[in-house]
Each structure stands twice: as C-alpha cells, then as structure tokens.
Amino acid sequence: MISKALVKEFQKAAGKENVMNDEADRLTYSYDAAVLEPVMPSLAVRPVDGEGLSRVVRLCNENRLPLTVRGAGTNLSGGAVPSTGGVVVLTNALNRIVELNTEDMFAVVQPGVITAKLAAAVEAQGLFYPPDPGSQSVSTLGGNVAENAGGLRGLKYGVTRDYVMGIQFFDVNGEPIKTGSRTVKCATGYNLTGLMVGSEGTLGVFNEITLKLIPKPAYQKAMVAVFDQMDGASRSVSAIIAAHIVPATLEFMDNFTIRAVESFSQVGLPLDAAALLLIEVDGHPAQVEEDAAKVEQLCHQHGATSIRVARDAAERDKVWQARRSALSALAKLKPTLVLEDATVPRSRIPEMVRAMQEISREFEIDIGTFGHAGDGNLHPTILTDKRNRQEWQRVEAAIAAIFDKALAMGGTLSGEHGTGIAKSCYLEKETSPATILYSKRVKEALDPNNILNPGKIIG
Amino acid sequence: MSNLQELIRLMKELEDRLVVCMRCGMCQAVCPVYTQTGREADVARGKLALLDGLMKEMLDDPRSVEERLNRCLLCGSCAANCPSGVSVLEIFLKARAIITGYTGLSPAKQIVLRGMLSHPETFDRLAQWGARFQKLFVRPVNEVVGTSCARVVSPLLSKRHFKPLADEPFHSRTPSAVTRPGASGITAAFFVGCLIDKIFPKIAQAALEVLDYHGVGVFLPEGQGCCGIPALSSGDLETFDRLLRHNVELFAGGQADYLVTACATCTATIKEIWPVMASSAEPAIREQVEALASRTVDIHQLLVKKVGLKEPEAIKTAPQTIVTYHDPCHLKKSLGVMSEPREVIGKATGYRLVEMLEADACCGMGGSFNLQHYDISSRIGRLKQENIRATGCSVAATGCPACMLQISEALSKAGDRIAVKHPVEIYADAIKRQ
Incomplete structure (x- = not known):
C-alpha cells in the first residue's frame, strides 16, 4: 500500500x-x-x-x-x-495537438492524442498520417509509438516507426530528454528516437512526439478478388510484390473469416470462396489505373474466379467495411479471442497460410486467418472459451506452434502488437541469449531501480 | 438480501454474458460520459470489469461498484459499437437490480418509485397538485423554449432551467379513447408515457390528430402507468414488475395491430427491455409481453412504414422554418430508427430539415442520470446545444420527450431562442396549415 x-x-x-x-x-x-x-x-x-x-x-x-x-x-x-x-x-488528459505544421509537414502531439483524431485533423489540412492500427478510433499516439503500431497500410506507407521524427520524454528521474528534430534530416547524437519507438514504456515516459506527415494520395482504387483455392490467393500476393507493384493495402481473408463476416453483416461475400484478397492501389490517377489493371491480371493468372472493382466511393467503403468487420464478426463466435500477429517475409505467405490450417487441425481449435498479407503480417485469430481449461491448454500449445513456424521462416513473433508480457518468454528464440543480455544492460543502465514498466519485453 | 455470498451467486448468473467482453476498449470511442471524464470506470469496459471483479470476489464492497455502475446514461452507444456484441444494457440493468437487492433502495428512491411511480393513480394525483402549486416556486425564463427556473434559491432546483409540469396532463383531457380504423385499415394502441402525459401533453394530442388524419384507429386505455424504466434503472425490480403487469393487463386485451408510443425510451423499453426482464415470469405473462413487444413500433416508424405519408404540397411563397433533428439513443442505437423521423419532418409543408453535426451523439439526459450527475449531464448537453445552434435553426426536433427536456435546458441556459418540438408536433402543425 x-x-x-x-x-x-x-x-x-x-x-x-x-x-x-x-x-x-x-x-x-x-x-x-x-x-x-x-x-x-x-x-x-x-x-x-x-x-x-x-x-x-x-x-x-x-x-x-x-x-x-x-x-x-x-x-x-x-x-x-x-x-x-x-x-x-x-495519458488521456495529455491530449493536445500542440502544433500542426503544414509548411514543414509535421505534427507535434501530446501522448494522449487519439490516433484517428490526429488523422482527421491532418486530413482537414490536405495532408496524410498513414499508420492506422485497428484500434485507431480509441488508441493513443503515445501507445502507438511505444508499441510501434502498424495497420493496414504498412506495405506501402510503413508503420508508426517511419513517422516518428523526434520525441521529448522524461527519463526515470523525471528529467526531460530531447531526441530527433523537426528537420527531414538529422544526424546528431545517438538515434534515441529509434530506441524509444517500441520500448513499451520500459525506458522513458513520452511527453511530446513529433510526427512526420505526407501529402495525401490523389486517387485510389479498391477491388476484391475471389479465389476457390487458398494457394491461389497467397500466390497472387507474392506475384503482385514480385511485379514491383506496391498497393496501399493488400489484405487476405480465409474461408472461416469470410463466413463469419457474411453471417454477421451480409455484405455479399461469396460463402464458398476459399479466400479473398482485398486490394487498394493509390497515387497518381494514371499510375493507379495501370497498377490496378496489372493487379487484376495477376490475380486472374493465379486463379481468381472473379474480381470486383469498386466503381465509386460507396463501393470502396463496402470493400473496407467487410475487412473492418472481420475481427468483430469472429469475436461474436466465442467468448475468448486471441489475436496473434506473427509475421513472415512476404514471399512466405502461402506457406504461412497453410501452416495455420495445419495448426488448427492438429490442435483441434478454431482459427480464423485474415490480415495484412501484403506485408507478411497475418492475424491468426484463435476462438475459444478460456473457461474450458483443456481447450485453453491446446490454445497455448498452438500459439507456441505458430511462433515456431513464423521463426522457422525467418519471421518475427510480432508484426505490430509488441512483445509485452505475452511474448517475452519467446523473445530469446527469435534473437539470442546475448541479445537479451544486451537489452537487459541497456535497461539496467537507464532504469537502475527497474521501475519503468518492469517485466515487459525482456521479462 | 443482505448477504454477500447471495449477491455473488446472483452475479454468476450474468457470467455467460459478462465473458463476451474481450476488453478491446472500442466503447471508449462512443461513450458520452467517458468522453467527459476520461475515467475507465465510466466506460462500459470498466463497468464490465467491475462486475466481473465482484463476481470473482476481487472486490468486497458492492456499494463502490453500484456507485460507478450508476454513472451511466444507459444510452446504449457502447452496445451499438461493440465488436463482440455484449448485451450491455441487459447486464447493467440486471446488475443494478442485483446490487440494489444487496444495498437496498435509498429512502428518497423508495418514496419516488415505490410510493409514487408504482401506483399510477397516486402519481397522477401528485403531479396534478404539483402543476397547481409550481407557479409559487418557479417563474418562466425563456418563452421560446418554454423553460422555467426557481423563483428563490432552492437546493433542489439549483440553477436549472426546466420544463414545468403542464397545466393539464394529457390523461385528464383525454382519459381514454377507442376509434375505428379509417382509410389505413390499421388500429394502434397508444401508450402515452409519463413525460408526454405530464409535461408534453401536446405531443400526445398531436399524435392522436395525426393518427386520425391518416385514418388510423386508436385504442387508448384509461389508467396507464409508467413503462418502468426509471424503476429498473434504479434497480427496483419490484416496482418495475408491478408496472409491467399493470400495463400488460391494460394493453394485452386490445384488438390493436400495433402498440405505438411517441417516446423513444418507452418504445425501446417495451420492445427490448420488457421481454428480457420478463424472462423469469410465469409463461402466461411472458407470452403476453413478447406479443406486445413484437407489436410495438415507434410512431414515426408506424407513420412511414405502415401508414405511408404523402408528398407535401409545395409552398412557394411561405418562408420555410429551419428544423434540425437530434437522434434519441433509444431510437437510433436501440431500435435502428433514424430515417423515419426525418421523413416525417420532410413531409411537413413549410419546414426544412438541416442536419446538425453529430446528430446521433447522446444529449446527456439519461433519465435519473441527469438528477444524480447534473454537472456531467450538463457538459454533454452543452455539446448538443452548440451543434444545434450552429445549424441556424429555429426549431430543434427529437423523437423523445426525455431528450426534449435536456435539449430545452441546454438551449435555455445558453439563451438560444430555439423551440424544441417532437417531429409529430411539426407534422400535425403542417397538416393544420394545409
């Protein structure tokens, strides 16, 4: 007490x-x-x-x-x-957008500013803040930076890390530390900004964050490609990447997820499809048209049975509504939902999708898989009831199996949710004992009493 | 019940509903109270965690949970936005009843709920006395909005601007009515509701005029009671149950095709809450409740979907009155009714609808929430007032008398000269002018 x-x-x-x-x-x-x-x-x-x-x-x-x-x-x-x-x-009382500089294209925010609120304020000025984690309507920018949050646009626009120009934070003694700058280039000192992004509150406490903004893309085109073979969808993903086309979003949905979404929101998804790809290309209108045509062609080549291109904003909204409701639709099926985010190099997506199906069968648990196929970041979503102890043990074993698969393919435990407590015991598997020791030394030096969010990341 | 173990046992009956919350926190985006306070205990996720904590004996003071559970407008914004579909209102109402069973009803609530509300006749008589004597204590403050304030410093009324009781409640002017259907071929039972009866009798009057105009037969039984939501939100199951049975007896026998109300909250309560709360009653009552609930429609819905409104006559010369419309939570979020009230306004000759920003944001009234947490309620009300004013309207319309009270106060306090009306009043006015 x-x-x-x-x-x-x-x-x-x-x-x-x-x-x-x-x-x-x-x-x-x-x-x-x-x-x-x-x-x-x-x-x-x-x-x-x-x-x-x-x-x-x-x-x-x-x-x-x-x-x-x-x-x-x-x-x-x-x-x-x-x-x-x-x-x-x-941090939710520290919720001021301190500065929105359209000339130099950056924003300075307090850590409690809500992601979607900044995005809307920025958009009103004709600019763009791309990171859009699923929780953006409530998540805070401080949290996004501390976790290095991602979102649907990672493939083309990167993740939160790519937009942090500088941070003003307090060290464990409450002393202000300044990292980065308001300039596009900055080559002074250690890259403390890089150290702080994704540090999960273990190295300092953010007070102000400077975020990079970019011009808003002029035009976009969305489409849904339907596949009767799961492999066709995942091979299309690899083919699009290999053709050097970079869609703004390239999302995948398996049959389990398609059925859940359709029974929940009746948006007209084909129930018998093995998989869907939801794709959006953006940029200059001429480039967008050319890319869209190529994407369509590649999907057909890899066995797409139909492709629906959104003709207007309303149809485009419908495409993304289906994707956005994926998690809610799955969540309604069972009381407990475990949302994983193990990520693999994108060429390995077909293999990873197959592995999820195998794991679901082997451990006899329901897994709906959807997510950011374009950047290799799938969301295998396990549906269970934590009160069912036997099943829960199988779930834990399945999670470990998912991690093993991802690591075996040269992937990572987490694409965008962070290590936290849930994955800290697996971190050594992804890195090495020396990496953990090195990280622990950094932590000890900066926080000798181990009071800053102890137990997270490195245990 | 005074025993904690019994409380925990009853809470466990809610367990299957409580586990549905996955703590994703999306309710933070839409909760009007949380937006004001930033406290987790004020948002649905926090409250569900508290109930879970009580059930798992992580907390030993049910009163502290009760206090936090009551800081809620019961607007249902969270439920409407919930990815996993948690039955938030059902959980909260049942939990309030369970916890109140342990902590007991406060003396003030016992007088109001058990002494007055549960006896419709007594309640009517007291309200009539109140209407007669209120002029001694209150004076008009904004004649356009129609609000009053206290004549002298009063701890009860503080600095409130409120709608006074009507001189004559609806039921004393029209105690009952039975009319045969005309052109529409439809008969509707009309459930008046306390606020319309005692504060806004004009709405009921307008509703009857509109139903008559469209040839809808009306069944209006005498001696109607409250729908019970004030009792239920105070955890008073006994009073709720009494009122439920009283009303079911009055209405179940009628030959009406629909049960219609002009109050968003009454409609949502009868349609959504009655069946849930009657689930443990004897089968005969349960069936009657379910049958009534399935026949219950909001008045705008009846007019637009079942009766059908004609296109208004184009008036070229007359100036148009600008109206803005506020979505009552219990219409849009509970019942999905949002286009129909707008259509009713759209069909009123001489009126033009201008949308306000965030028309579906809760006004902050929440029934007794306004009495218990006046400060937060007023802050939420002020946001609504600003959005209404920005439209440049001269009438603010909404399909719920409780929202009308809150909006009237917010407009009056800001000195706005904007009348607050029910869409049905607007439509009735347009019919008369034709």
Missing part, C-alpha cells in the same frame, strides 16, 4: 481529483486488451501537464514504485497491465 503522505505528493503533482486509489477504480486499470490475468495497481494517476507527468515519474522512482503508462489500454500483448502495487500513469 502507498502511504497517505505519498498519495498527497501524487495529488500535488497531478491534482487531487486526478489521483485514484479506491479499490474499484484501481481494478479498472488492472487489464488491457490482451488475454492475460489482471494485476491490481496501488494507484492510478492522471497528470494534466508535462510538469505533472515529470513529477509523477520522479516520485515513482524515488519511492521504487513500478510505473506503467496507459493510453487507451488497447494493448494486445499486456504492455499496459501494471505490476502488483505499482502506479498506472494515464
């Missing part, structure tokens, strides 16, 4: 109404969106400015209290699950 005197200190830093220590309030900060056991913090604090944030960090360090930063709590690997007795620091 935290002493009354210390609670008062936190209240001085963040304001009395922004410190929560009732048991009920604390319970609501004990979980995130990952399928993990909740852990009760001893306090939740909601600083309203950078100075308050800095004081809270310092107080935690001085009192050896584990500190976990929480944006919208949508993390899928347990990064926002606190440590027992720790302090949860909420």
Whole structure:
C-alpha cells in the first residue's frame, strides 16, 4: 500500500481529483486488451501537464514504485497491465495537438492524442498520417509509438516507426530528454528516437512526439478478388510484390473469416470462396489505373474466379467495411479471442497460410486467418472459451506452434502488437541469449531501480 | 438480501454474458460520459470489469461498484459499437437490480418509485397538485423554449432551467379513447408515457390528430402507468414488475395491430427491455409481453412504414422554418430508427430539415442520470446545444420527450431562442396549415 503522505505528493503533482486509489477504480486499470490475468495497481494517476507527468515519474522512482503508462489500454500483448502495487500513469488528459505544421509537414502531439483524431485533423489540412492500427478510433499516439503500431497500410506507407521524427520524454528521474528534430534530416547524437519507438514504456515516459506527415494520395482504387483455392490467393500476393507493384493495402481473408463476416453483416461475400484478397492501389490517377489493371491480371493468372472493382466511393467503403468487420464478426463466435500477429517475409505467405490450417487441425481449435498479407503480417485469430481449461491448454500449445513456424521462416513473433508480457518468454528464440543480455544492460543502465514498466519485453 | 455470498451467486448468473467482453476498449470511442471524464470506470469496459471483479470476489464492497455502475446514461452507444456484441444494457440493468437487492433502495428512491411511480393513480394525483402549486416556486425564463427556473434559491432546483409540469396532463383531457380504423385499415394502441402525459401533453394530442388524419384507429386505455424504466434503472425490480403487469393487463386485451408510443425510451423499453426482464415470469405473462413487444413500433416508424405519408404540397411563397433533428439513443442505437423521423419532418409543408453535426451523439439526459450527475449531464448537453445552434435553426426536433427536456435546458441556459418540438408536433402543425 502507498502511504497517505505519498498519495498527497501524487495529488500535488497531478491534482487531487486526478489521483485514484479506491479499490474499484484501481481494478479498472488492472487489464488491457490482451488475454492475460489482471494485476491490481496501488494507484492510478492522471497528470494534466508535462510538469505533472515529470513529477509523477520522479516520485515513482524515488519511492521504487513500478510505473506503467496507459493510453487507451488497447494493448494486445499486456504492455499496459501494471505490476502488483505499482502506479498506472494515464495519458488521456495529455491530449493536445500542440502544433500542426503544414509548411514543414509535421505534427507535434501530446501522448494522449487519439490516433484517428490526429488523422482527421491532418486530413482537414490536405495532408496524410498513414499508420492506422485497428484500434485507431480509441488508441493513443503515445501507445502507438511505444508499441510501434502498424495497420493496414504498412506495405506501402510503413508503420508508426517511419513517422516518428523526434520525441521529448522524461527519463526515470523525471528529467526531460530531447531526441530527433523537426528537420527531414538529422544526424546528431545517438538515434534515441529509434530506441524509444517500441520500448513499451520500459525506458522513458513520452511527453511530446513529433510526427512526420505526407501529402495525401490523389486517387485510389479498391477491388476484391475471389479465389476457390487458398494457394491461389497467397500466390497472387507474392506475384503482385514480385511485379514491383506496391498497393496501399493488400489484405487476405480465409474461408472461416469470410463466413463469419457474411453471417454477421451480409455484405455479399461469396460463402464458398476459399479466400479473398482485398486490394487498394493509390497515387497518381494514371499510375493507379495501370497498377490496378496489372493487379487484376495477376490475380486472374493465379486463379481468381472473379474480381470486383469498386466503381465509386460507396463501393470502396463496402470493400473496407467487410475487412473492418472481420475481427468483430469472429469475436461474436466465442467468448475468448486471441489475436496473434506473427509475421513472415512476404514471399512466405502461402506457406504461412497453410501452416495455420495445419495448426488448427492438429490442435483441434478454431482459427480464423485474415490480415495484412501484403506485408507478411497475418492475424491468426484463435476462438475459444478460456473457461474450458483443456481447450485453453491446446490454445497455448498452438500459439507456441505458430511462433515456431513464423521463426522457422525467418519471421518475427510480432508484426505490430509488441512483445509485452505475452511474448517475452519467446523473445530469446527469435534473437539470442546475448541479445537479451544486451537489452537487459541497456535497461539496467537507464532504469537502475527497474521501475519503468518492469517485466515487459525482456521479462 | 443482505448477504454477500447471495449477491455473488446472483452475479454468476450474468457470467455467460459478462465473458463476451474481450476488453478491446472500442466503447471508449462512443461513450458520452467517458468522453467527459476520461475515467475507465465510466466506460462500459470498466463497468464490465467491475462486475466481473465482484463476481470473482476481487472486490468486497458492492456499494463502490453500484456507485460507478450508476454513472451511466444507459444510452446504449457502447452496445451499438461493440465488436463482440455484449448485451450491455441487459447486464447493467440486471446488475443494478442485483446490487440494489444487496444495498437496498435509498429512502428518497423508495418514496419516488415505490410510493409514487408504482401506483399510477397516486402519481397522477401528485403531479396534478404539483402543476397547481409550481407557479409559487418557479417563474418562466425563456418563452421560446418554454423553460422555467426557481423563483428563490432552492437546493433542489439549483440553477436549472426546466420544463414545468403542464397545466393539464394529457390523461385528464383525454382519459381514454377507442376509434375505428379509417382509410389505413390499421388500429394502434397508444401508450402515452409519463413525460408526454405530464409535461408534453401536446405531443400526445398531436399524435392522436395525426393518427386520425391518416385514418388510423386508436385504442387508448384509461389508467396507464409508467413503462418502468426509471424503476429498473434504479434497480427496483419490484416496482418495475408491478408496472409491467399493470400495463400488460391494460394493453394485452386490445384488438390493436400495433402498440405505438411517441417516446423513444418507452418504445425501446417495451420492445427490448420488457421481454428480457420478463424472462423469469410465469409463461402466461411472458407470452403476453413478447406479443406486445413484437407489436410495438415507434410512431414515426408506424407513420412511414405502415401508414405511408404523402408528398407535401409545395409552398412557394411561405418562408420555410429551419428544423434540425437530434437522434434519441433509444431510437437510433436501440431500435435502428433514424430515417423515419426525418421523413416525417420532410413531409411537413413549410419546414426544412438541416442536419446538425453529430446528430446521433447522446444529449446527456439519461433519465435519473441527469438528477444524480447534473454537472456531467450538463457538459454533454452543452455539446448538443452548440451543434444545434450552429445549424441556424429555429426549431430543434427529437423523437423523445426525455431528450426534449435536456435539449430545452441546454438551449435555455445558453439563451438560444430555439423551440424544441417532437417531429409529430411539426407534422400535425403542417397538416393544420394545409
């Protein structure tokens, strides 16, 4: 328990109404969106400015209290699950877009700004902030940077990492650290920005983030290609990439997911299709038309039974509505949903898709597979009921098998959800004992009391 | 029930519904209360986690859960946006009843719910007395909106601008009615609802005029009670059950094709909540409730889908009154009714609909939420008021008398001279002018 005197200190830093220590309030900060056991913090604090944030960090360090930063709590690997007795620091009161510079094309934001809100504000200025994780309507940019979040546009536009120009953060003593700059080029000092992106709150606490913006693409074209063989779809993906066409999005959906989406939203998907590809190309109109024609041709060559090209904005919306409802449709089938994001080099997509089917059969569990086929980042989605212990054991074994497959193909445990608690025990498999040791040394040097989100990434 | 183990046992009956929440947090995007406070306990995910915690004995103070559970407008925005389809309203209403069974109903709520609401006759009499004496304590403050405020400093009314009780409630002017169907061939039973009866009798009057104009026969039984939602949202199952049975007895016998109401909340309650809450009643009642619920339609839906409205006559010379429309949560999010009220306004000659920004954002009323959390409720109401004002309208329309109360207060406090009307009033007015 935290002493009354210390609670008062936190209240001085963040304001009395922004410190929560009732048991009920604390319970609501004990979980995130990952399928993990909740852990009760001893306090939740909601600083309203950078100075308050800095004081809270310092107080935690001085009192050896584990500190976990929480944006919208949508993390899928347990990064926002606190440590027992720790302090949860909420960023949702730090939600100001500090600057939107259209001339130099960057935005400066506080960590609690909601991703979709920035994207809309940027779009209103004729610019574009591409990273669009599935949770963008609630997720915060601080969380996106801390987890190096991705989204549907990774293939052509990259992920959050590719848009972070600089970060102003607090070290464990609450001292301000400046990384990067507002310039397109910056070659000074260590690349601390790179170190902070994806650090999951273990190395510092973000106060302001400078994000790169790009011009909005002038034109786009979306289409749905239907396949009666799963292999045809995955080979089309590889063929499109091999032909050096870079669609803005290249999404895959297996038959299990197609049936779930269709029974949930009746958008007219073919129930007997083995797989669908949902593709969008964007850019200059002439280039878009040329690319779209080539994509169509390649899909036909690899066995597409039909291709529907969206003729207008309404039809295009319909295509993406089907894709966006994939997760909800699957979620309605069973109480527990485990969303994985193991990623492989994109040429290995056909192999990975087959492996998911084999794993589903071998462990006798339902797996719906959809996702960002174009960048090798599929989302095998396991449907179960955590209360069924026997099945849950098979689920855990299947997850390990998915990781093994991805690593065997030269892939990674996580394309966009982060390591967190859920994958930390597998990290050594992907890297090496020396890598873990090196990372631990970095962590020890920057956070000697191990209070910054302990237990995440490196265990 | 005063025993914690019994509470936990009852909570476990909700377990199958509670596990559906996968904690994805998408409800944060649409919750009006969370948008104001940023506190997880205010959003559905947090509340579901609290109920889960109570069930798993991670918490030992049901009162702390009750307090947080009550910070909810029951607007259903979360349920409408929920990827996994959690039955949020059912869980919250049942949980409120279970926890209230443990903590007990507050003395004030006992007087209001058990003493007044559950006895329709007593409630009517008290409201009539109130209407007679209210002039001593309140004075008009904005004649366009039709709001009043306290004459003297009053802790009860504080700085509120409110719609006073009507001089004559609807039921004393029209206690009952039975008319035969005309051209439409349809008969509709009319459920009045407390707010329309006691504060907005004009809406019921307009509804009857419109139904008559379109040749819809009406069955209006005497002695109608409240739909029960105020009792249910306070966890008072006893009063809810009494009212449910009272109303079922009045309406189940009627020969009407439809049960129609002009109140979004009454419609949603009868259609969605009655069957869920009656699931443990004896089979005879359950069947009657289900039959009534399946016949229940919102008045706009009846007019547009079942009766059919004619194109309005084009008036070239008359200036058009600009109307904006607010989507009541209990129409759009609960029942999916959004185009019909707009169509009713569109068919009213002399009126032009201009959409406001975020027309379907909750107004922040939430029935007793407004009484218990006036500050948050007003902040949400202010957002609605700003969006209404920005349209440059002179009438703000909405299909729910509870929303009308909230919007009236928000407009009145901001000094806007914008009348608040029900689409059916607008349509009735247009018919008269033809």
